[in-house]
Amino acid sequence: MAEFPGLEVSAAVAARLPDWDDIVAYLRNRPGDTVPDVLRAADRSGVPAIQPRCGVGGHAEMLALLRELALSAPSVLSVTIDSYTRLRQFDVAARVLAEEPARLNGYPLVAHGWQRGRELADAVPVPLEVRHGSPDGRDLFATALAAGITSFEGGGIGYNLPYCKDVPLDVSLRSWQQVDAACGALADAGVLVDRELFGTLTAVLVPPSISLAVTLLEAVAAAREGVRCISISYPQGGEIHQDVAALRAVRTLAARYLDPRVEVFPVLHQFMGAFPADPAWASGLILHGALTARLGGASKVVNKTEQEARGLPDADANGKGIRLTAVGASSMFDFVELDADRVAEELHWIEEEVAELVEPVLAEEDLLAAIGAAFRTGRLDVPFSASVHARNQVIPRRDPGGAIRYADHSALPFSGATRRRHAALLAGSAPAPRPGPGEITAVIRDISYFADRTPARTP
Amino acid sequence: MTPLPTDQPRTVILGVAASDAHAVANQLICRLLRAHGFHVVNLGVCTPLHEFADALDAEPAAEAILIGSVNGHAYADLRDLPELRRQGRLDRPVVLGGNLSVGAHKRSADLDRLTALGVDHIVTGLSELLPLLDTLHAARQPAPQHG
Numbered sequence: 118m119a120e121f122p123g124l125e126v127s128a129a130v131a132a133r134l135p136d137w138d139d140i141v142a143y144l145r146n147r148p149g150d151t152v153p154d155v156l157r158a159a160d161r162s163g164v165p166a167i168q169p170r171c172g173v174g175g176h177a178e179m180l181a182l183l184r185e186l187a188l189s190a191p192s193v194l195s196v197t198i199d200s201y202t203r204l205r206q207f208d209v210a211a212r213v214l215a216e217e218p219a220r221l222n223g224y225p226l227v228a229h230g231w232q233r234g235r236e237l238a239d240a241v242p243v244p245l246e247v248r249h250g251s252p253d254g255r256d257l258f259a260t261a262l263a264a265g266i267t268s269f270e271g272g273g274i275g276y277n278l279p280y281c282k283d284v285p286l287d288v289s290l291r292s293w294q295q296v297d298a299a300c301g302a303l304a305d306a307g308v309l310v311d312r313e314l315f316g317t318l319t320a321v322l323v324p325p326s327i328s329l330a331v332t333l334l335e336a337v338a339a340a341r342e343g344v345r346c347i348s349i350s351y352p353q354g355g356e357i358h359q360d361v362a363a364l365r366a367v368r369t370l371a372a373r374y375l376d377p378r379v380e381v382f383p384v385l386h387q388f389m390g391a392f393p394a395d396p397a398w399a400s401g402l403i404l405h406g407a408l409t410a411r412l413g414g415a416s417k418v419v420n421k422t423e424q425e426a427r428g429l430p431d432a433d434a435n436g437k438g439i440r441l442t443a444v445g446a447s448s449m450f451d452f453v454e455l456d457a458d459r460v461a462e463e464l465h466w467i468e469e470e471v472a473e474l475v476e477p478v479l480a481e482e483d484l485l486a487a488i489g490a491a492f493r494t495g496r497l498d499v500p501f502s503a504s505v506h507a508r509n510q511v512i513p514r515r516d517p518g519g520a521i522r523y524a525d526h527s528a529l530p531f532s533g534a535t536r537r538r539h540a541a542l543l544a545g546s547a548p549a550p551r552p553g554p555g556e557i558t559a560v561i562r563d564i565s566y567f568a569d570r571t572p573a574r575t576p
Numbered sequence: 577m578t579p580l581p582t583d584q585p586r587t588v589i590l591g592v593a594a595s596d597a598h599a600v601a602n603q604l605i606c607r608l609l610r611a612h613g614f615h616v617v618n619l620g621v622c623t624p625l626h627e628f629a630d631a632l633d634a635e636p637a638a639e640a641i642l643i644g645s646v647n648g649h650a651y652a653d654l655r656d657l658p659e660l661r662r663q664g665r666l667d668r669p670v671v672l673g674g675n676l677s678v679g680a681h682k683r684s685a686d687l688d689r690l691t692a693l694g695v696d697h698i699v700t701g702l703s704e705l706l707p708l709l710d711t712l713h714a715a716r717q718p719a720p721q722h723g
């Protein structure tokens with residue numbers, strides 16, 4: 118049975134994997150660009166790399182999907198994992214795979230096994246990333262490595278709170294600590310793993326400083342385990358000055374808080390909330406996201422499709438999303454110039470808020486324990502938490518310009534200046550209604566900011 | 577939609593299907609129903625069907641079981657419904673809403689399969705929910721005496 122340094126893999130999965138030394142040797146000698154190579158090249162050129170999400174149940178179907186998407190010239194392709202595998206229900210994933218693979222919402226890599234994973238990695242001319250949402254991704258990580266995939270998304274907070282009901286943060290943080298330690302061991306052995314941190318969180322009205330605080334804490338924890346390449350994703354909220362500032366903050370915060378030996382790459386996730394169903398508005402939003410990524414200096418942008426509101430996209434719509442993103446991130450829109458003062462003002466406040474959130478936690482001796490404690494007491498929180506292990510008491514609202522602000526910061530330890538600014542910015546919005554149907558209508562309006570748009574038509 | 581006059585608040589059991597972690601609609605529906613005077617037992621995301629049955633055992637006054645599923649796995653997540661019903665459990669209208677199959681192209685056969693499992697009502701928009709609950713309430717037999 119394969120033994121992995123620092124990484125506990127379940128006996129059933131380990132029994133099917135090659136030895137660690139064989140995996141390392143294979144990864145060292147794999148030809149072609151890795152994700153870090155692609156991200157460095159993107160930074161040099163100023164044009165973000167592009168990556169779609171993609172995963173279907175069947176193996177032949179997945180091979181065909183990757184090959185077809187490769188024709189649209191993405192920089193990285195995804196192996197998006199199904200919900201059962203994410204929650205470690207490998208047996209259910211295997212059963213649905215046997216019965217009707219088309220009913221899975223992703224590729225069950227553990228059920229298919231690492232050999233098939235290698236076939237995926239060998240099928241296309243670009244590197245792959247495993248995107249999932251597993252509070253405990255250790256078995257999946259080991260399988261991905263054996264498959265030759267060295268870009269792996271997730272972290273102990275971002276892959277817990279949005280993705281499950283009742284896994285304590287201490288448990289998810291410790292399991293991701295093992296993943297990061299294995300990446301450290303690989304870095305020492307000359308294999309650089311790209312670890313992407315999921316700043317999107319619950320995706321709906323996530324205030325930038327919450328996203329950035331969470332990924333920064335995860336990044337510090339990862340760097341301490343020896344991780345040397347970190348992609349930090351941020352979800353497009355829809356107000357471009359705020360979004361561009363947040364993307365730039367990824368680099369300034371990393372310079373302030375992270376070990377300089379770590380390479381950091383900002384990643385934009387195109388709008389992650391409720392998407393417009395109308396294809397024209399959906400395409401417009403995709404273009405908007407691409408432009409945001411370029412202006413914000415993102416190393417990579419993860420694209421959406423015009424079918425987002427309806428269901429998992431077909432290959433055609435996804436290819437279109439990739440190509441539309443390439444257009445939006447090209448020099449075609451170089452004439453667009455943002456108000457630099459407005460961006461600088463947002464950047465200043467984002468850095469300030471993140472400092473107010475992370476510095477008390479970073480000051481503690483045991484970082485992982487301090488993160489768990491901060492979520493228990495509400496000094497860290499996320500809106501719409503799927504998990505019971507965050508307080509879920511922060512209330513975000515859009516200001517009149519569409520930027521995401523704190524209507525109620527609950528127990529987040531913000532300074533008086535920060536609190537006054539958010540109150541002032543929201544003063545121009547419709548007043549927060551009292552709890553009841555009116556309040557819910559107001560929240561739904563902010564959530565549906567883009568989803569509600571319908572095309573203008575001539576009568 | 578005013579709650580029908582009763583001594584007790586009307587109770588419903590709400591949750592998201594077993595493999596599904598989408599929380600937003602669930603939390604909005606919970607707040608909406610509470611704002612309309614319902615007692616909502618919200619089981620949250622990733623709730624296996626047998627936990628809905630357990631919740632009903634603990635709250636026998638519940639009028640309906642409201643299940644959300646948007647990740648496309650509704651059928652696989654609800655496949656134990658016939659078995660639980662055979663055991664005499666989940667003996668209330670099961671109302672299902674969300675995005676009920678994988679993919680951007682929906683077929684009516686996907687909904688038929690769910691109905692065949694024993695799902696009683698499939699709701700597409702939030703605005704349909706309160707009228708449906710009122711209809712189910714009105715159609716109820718006089719409430720059984722418990723305890």
Ligand code: B12
Nearest residue numbers: 392425428429596597598599600601644648673674678679
């Ligand atoms: C936000 C979001 C997320 C967030 C969720 C955060 C959280 N924990 O809540 C994140 C980024 C984490 C996420 C993750 C995933 N997501 Co998601 N997500 C969305 C998105 C963009 C918006 C959902 C949302 O909150 N909308 C706002 C709420 C208010 O509306 P709603 O959920 O659409 O529900 C409405 C109706 O369906 C209905 N309804 C819903 N539930 C119920 C229940 C009852 C009882 C009733 C009556 C009505 C009802 O009422 C609501 C209001 O109209 C949608 C796409 C979209 N719609 O734009 C995809 C989407 C739902 N996600 C999808 C998927 C597949 C996933 C993943 C499995 C990843 C993957 N393989 O791609 C994971 C989930 C893992 C898991 N274990 O389930 C797919 C589902 C595909 C399908 N059915 O074919 C969608 C459609 C995206 C897509 N096009 O692929 N997601």
